[in-house]
Every structure is written in C-alpha cells, then in structure tokens.
Amino acid sequence: MLKPKILILGLAMALSVNLAGCAGTSSPEQQTKQSSPGVTEDQQQSTDPKTATPSEPQTPTNTPPAETGVKETEEPNASGAAALDAPLPPSNKAPAAVEPKIPAKPALPQGTVSLKVGATLPEFVLTDLKGNTTSASAVITGHQLTFINFWTTT
C-alpha cells in the first residue's frame, strides 16, 4: 500500500518542480525547450559581454538554437585563434630587429661617375684634407640635401 502512495507523491513532486521551472508555460514543447537550460544559459553567458539584452534568451525559441550555438562557438574559436596569433608577433619582431642592419650596406650603387641632372652618384670613399676617410653614402643618405662643390686651387 505504501509503494503506490510513495510513487504518486514522487510524481506530484516532480510535476510541481517542473511547473515551477516552467514559470507558467504548460505546453510540453516549451517544457522540453526549457528543459535544456544548458543551451540558454550558455547563450546568456556568451552574449553578456557584448550587447546582451534580457529579451535575447526568449527569441532563440523561435529560431533554431543550433545556428546561434554555431555562431557563438565560432567566436570563441576566432578569439582563440587571435589568442594563438598573439604570441606570434613577438617572434615576428625578432626578424624586424634584424632589418635595420640592412641600411648598413652602402645605399649608393656601385658604378661609374655620371655628372648629369637626374643621374645617381655611385658610392665612393675618399680621404679629406685632414686625413679622415669619408664615404659618400654616409654623408648623402644622412641628409636631405648635399651640396658637393668641385673646386681647384688654380
């Protein structure tokens, strides 16, 4: 005699819990939709950092939740990819630090002298009257303009 009573009592408790969880919805479809709170809670949590509105969790009931679930799973992947990309720039900066060594090479081309407007001076290294050695690229590439004055003593 006790078993049917316990069974009925258990069913009544389960039904009351379901009704309390439904908050007024009584159709079995809504119950089944709301019986998977993991999806809606995940959606709420994932949309909260963005522009989460209180009505958003209700609208997915009309649209297939699978689509929103995919979109929201893609975003973490994208952010995850960005997070994976984030450590890469430091490794890319290492070669960038090597690049400034390139201008150490003579910026002026090797070749013969052609003193015409529009021509480019070749690289040359000459000694000045004080005995110092000066390269053309060291002076010319370091200034916006260079005036080179050819002169003689006679």
Next chain:
Amino acid sequence: MPALEGLNKKYTAKKVAVIGLLLDPHREKWALQAVKDTTFPHLKDDGRFADHVFGVPQTLIVDKNGQILDIVVGMRSLQEFSALADKYL
C-alpha cells in the same frame, strides 16, 4: 667658399650637408690655405671626378638617394645657394 660655409651653418638643422671635392689634390699645401676658414670636409679626388667636371667651381645638389637634382657652374652668393636649398627641401 664663404658662401658655402654660410650655407653649411645656416642649413645644418635642416639636414643639408656641404662637401668640398678638391680636383687637384697634388696641390694640398695650397688647398689647406684656401680652406682654413671652412668647417665642412674637403675630399681629395682620386681621379674619378676630374674628367667629368667641366668648369670650376661647380656645385652638385644631391638628394638623400644620391640623385643629382641640379648643377650650378660658377660662384654663387649665400642668398643664391639658400634659394636653391629652399627649392629642393
């Protein structure tokens, strides 16, 4: 020479350099007397330029890539050199 010295001092802050290039370095003793009042360097030609210069003094105006922008043959005043510098800056 005084005009170029003035140009060198006037446009140093604007990244303008002046270089003298002596075409007869075998007369170095005379050259040192001529440049004693200048502060910019005077390089001694090793023979590469002398055959290409017709008329001295001659001044090349070169940009930072080594391209010759203008060639001025003869002496010029500081005002004339300054106008050229302003033109190409």
